[in-house]
Amino acid sequence: MSGTRGIPMALLCAALALPRTAHSLLRTTQDTTAGKQVYGKWCAGCHGDNGAGDGEAARYMLPHPRDFTGAVYQIRSTASGELPTDADLLRAIDQGLPGTAMPGWKTRLSDRDRHNVLAYLKTFSTFFADTTIKPKPLQFGRAPGGGSGADALRVGRQFYDSIGCRKCHGDQGRGDGPSAPTLKDDAGRPIFAADLTQNWRFNGGGTVEDIYHRLRTGLDGTPMPSFSDLLDQKFLTDEQLWRVAQYVRSLSPGEPPAVRDVIHAPQATGPLPRSPGDSAWSRIDSYWFPLVGQVVKKTRWFDPAVSGVRVQAVHTRDSLALRVVWDDRSQSPDSAWLAHIGRVLAALASDDSAAAPAQPGLWPDQLAVQFPLTIPQGMERPYFLMGNATAPVYQWRWSSQGGAVAGLARGLERFDPLAGGGTVGAQAVYDHGEWRVALARALATADTANELQVRSGRAIPVAFFAWDGSNGEHGTRMAISTWYFLALDEPTPARVFISPVIAMALTLALGMLVVWRAQRPKEA
Amino acid sequence: MNRRLLSVIGGAVLLAVVGASAARQTAQAVQAGGTVTGKVKFTGTAPRNPAIDMSEEAACKAKYKTTPTEENVVAGPANALANVFVYVSAGVPATQKFTAPTTPVILDQDGCRYHPHVFGVMVGQPLEIKNSDPLLHNIKALAKKNRGFNVSQPNAGMTKNVTFTAPEVMVNLECNVHGWMHAYLGVRPDPFYAVTGPDGSFSIKGLPPGTYTIEAWHEKFGTQTATVTIAGTESKTANFTFAAH
Numbered sequence: 160m161s162g163t164r165g166i167p168m169a170l171l172c173a174a175l176a177l178p179r180t181a182h183s184l185l186r187t188t189q190d191t192t193a194g195k196q197v198y199g200k201w202c203a204g205c206h207g208d209n210g211a212g213d214g215e216a217a218r219y220m221l222p223h224p225r226d227f228t229g230a231v232y233q234i235r236s237t238a239s240g241e242l243p244t245d246a247d248l249l250r251a252i253d254q255g256l257p258g259t260a261m262p263g264w265k266t267r268l269s270d271r272d273r274h275n276v277l278a279y280l281k282t283f284s285t286f287f288a289d290t291t292i293k294p295k296p297l298q299f300g301r302a303p304g305g306g307s308g309a310d311a312l313r314v315g316r317q318f319y320d321s322i323g324c325r326k327c328h329g330d331q332g333r334g335d336g337p338s339a340p341t342l343k344d345d346a347g348r349p350i351f352a353a354d355l356t357q358n359w360r361f362n363g364g365g366t367v368e369d370i371y372h373r374l375r376t377g378l379d380g381t382p383m384p385s386f387s388d389l390l391d392q393k394f395l396t397d398e399q400l401w402r403v404a405q406y407v408r409s410l411s412p413g414e415p416p417a418v419r420d421v422i423h424a425p426q427a428t429g430p431l432p433r434s435p436g437d438s439a440w441s442r443i444d445s446y447w448f449p450l451v452g453q454v455v456k457k458t459r460w461f462d463p464a465v466s467g468v469r470v471q472a473v474h475t476r477d478s479l480a481l482r483v484v485w486d487d488r489s490q491s492p493d494s495a496w497l498a499h500i501g502r503v504l505a506a507l508a509s510d511d512s513a514a515a516p517a518q519p520g521l522w523p524d525q526l527a528v529q530f531p532l533t534i535p536q537g538m539e540r541p542y543f544l545m546g547n548a549t550a551p552v553y554q555w556r557w558s559s560q561g562g563a564v565a566g567l568a569r570g571l572e573r574f575d576p577l578a579g580g581g582t583v584g585a586q587a588v589y590d591h592g593e594w595r596v597a598l599a600r601a602l603a604t605a606d607t608a609n610e611l612q613v614r615s616g617r618a619i620p621v622a623f624f625a626w627d628g629s630n631g632e633h634g635t636r637m638a639i640s641t642w643y644f645l646a647l648d649e650p651t652p653a654r655v656f657i658s659p660v661i662a663m664a665l666t667l668a669l670g671m672l673v674v675w676r677a678q679r680p681k682e683a
Numbered sequence: 684m685n686r687r688l689l690s691v692i693g694g695a696v697l698l699a700v701v702g703a704s705a706a707r708q709t710a711q712a713v714q715a716g717g718t719v720t721g722k723v724k725f726t727g728t729a730p731r732n733p734a735i736d737m738s739e740e741a742a743c744k745a746k747y748k749t750t751p752t753e754e755n756v757v758a759g760p761a762n763a764l765a766n767v768f769v770y771v772s773a774g775v776p777a778t779q780k781f782t783a784p785t786t787p788v789i790l791d792q793d794g795c796r797y798h799p800h801v802f803g804v805m806v807g808q809p810l811e812i813k814n815s816d817p818l819l820h821n822i823k824a825l826a827k828k829n830r831g832f833n834v835s836q837p838n839a840g841m842t843k844n845v846t847f848t849a850p851e852v853m854v855n856l857e858c859n860v861h862g863w864m865h866a867y868l869g870v871r872p873d874p875f876y877a878v879t880g881p882d883g884s885f886s887i888k889g890l891p892p893g894t895y896t897i898e899a900w901h902e903k904f905g906t907q908t909a910t911v912t913i914a915g916t917e918s919k920t921a922n923f924t925f926a927a928h
Binding site for chain 1: 739818819821822823824825827830831832833834835836837838841842843859860861862
């Protein structure tokens, strides 16, 4: 916790230091002309020449870039409906908005450039011209101690339920609440309730303090309201609201997941777990792989709903099992999400003018696990994006509507299932915004020409693809990963332990022999 | 004890007298001018208001005997159109200033619906938003000329007072927890506005002599305008007919 405690301190210092710096800079060197140049070079591509959030790239983004003309900002220290402070705007410029396309600019632009562009973007809205409006930051106290203790989390959970967080964010916080499919931003575009188990993607930061601030200020322009009135009208104490923030923080891991390239599959001590709920999985290491939108080939996809998969693998002497787990706000197909799909497809421009505009449909959730047809000898692997006509890849494809089949993909558009669906078995469970799919297959199969023959002790390339049907994803509209590796660990052979002992004994004997020979009295 | 009681009663009487005379003055000031009355109706068939599925909110669902519907088009007898915001959009001199009433307009969230559905408020006049439901509502105001906001009321009995600084027709109010909840608020610099009742009628009183543009706004059917000239304390008629698509 000491690391996270340092962040609010730093933020406090920044909050104290920045307004003064910004203010004096703006007073003395406020240069909207220079700011306009910076804006034109770095910002206008997304936010548009007139700041209306309608730049060239905007139509390929969800959420859309900020429209500066209304001066409505998500990340503020001020009450809902008030303008942000300069420090609030600088924070967004400096740190970006995690989980969106907005990067941080602190290391990319000079102090002067960032202050100038801040001055310039305020000129887009008449609200900033009215100097009688003085945005005042809310007074935030400090987080009460013991926030990660069981009692504190119980209190936090109690109020998470009673003040209605679950309506949008869901029972387990994965953004799958009953109101989630209906959510729109101020412009009527679709918007997801935040997945509270992925705090590294929170727009305003993932610390307890960040979460508490968002509860107090709301995220203007989005459906997330301010909960400050609960305190002002004494329906909740400040400590209780902090407990909610601490509970929300507890839903995410201590640190964002790190990407490790090689999935190690240990040899199972018991039978192979074939069900996603098997307790054996809890003893097996989990690997996280980020997914991104498929933007390589038409029709591209700019709004992937699945941000990553967690993968576990285990094997026996003759079989392999994988469990793939990912967050998905909907068990597709689900007609409750049909209007959301329509909004997604309407908000995103298609990059494929030849294709007919996509009509909303009820698509399933899908997962593809991809391997090469044979374990490569060197570093050469098939094309990561589902191979091509001459070099196909071997895939397991699972669908929420029809279980799993094995087959060969020859590029994005062509998948040929093996006769009888191959030999892969799948069991899946959907639980409060999470899919858990267990896939299993024999290491060696009869169809050696069309199925990968799995061997232990080798680095086997593997890649993952996911579709959220209720986000309009189907066909080439999907989330993709690059190649990673799967390695089936071999049980350590006995000779690994015995050989050194024999070697040591032999060395000892040899040494003793040498010493004995050297010490033997020489006979004349 | 008695003395305190007396002083309370005395204070109340005093307040009532002062209040009543103030109200009379306002009423006189308003009634001094001309009046525009009219009826709003529509031609064609009104679209059906979608039924609201309140199964997620038992406390709201329990408040209805039959399945509640949205209020997109509220029609009365003979195609009368309710919930039309009628106001003077042009003709009142910009120099003429009107004092906003201090009594708040009340917007109630009851049974997971807004009451009223369409209403007006003057610039600077308090709007009190209250929650009569024992569950979470958020109230989001979508505005262009005013500052929008988004606040939550997770408990019954919560209230929120807000004021608006600039005329705007309309400010949209919505609840994101319950996607069917919409209300429409006309913010005006003067008291010359009204909302049609179930019989489609409206009445705007106290207009000084002059020529005015009267606009009628409906959430589904759009806007229509009419021009009236008022001389003295006469009453003029402005009827509007919308076409249901």
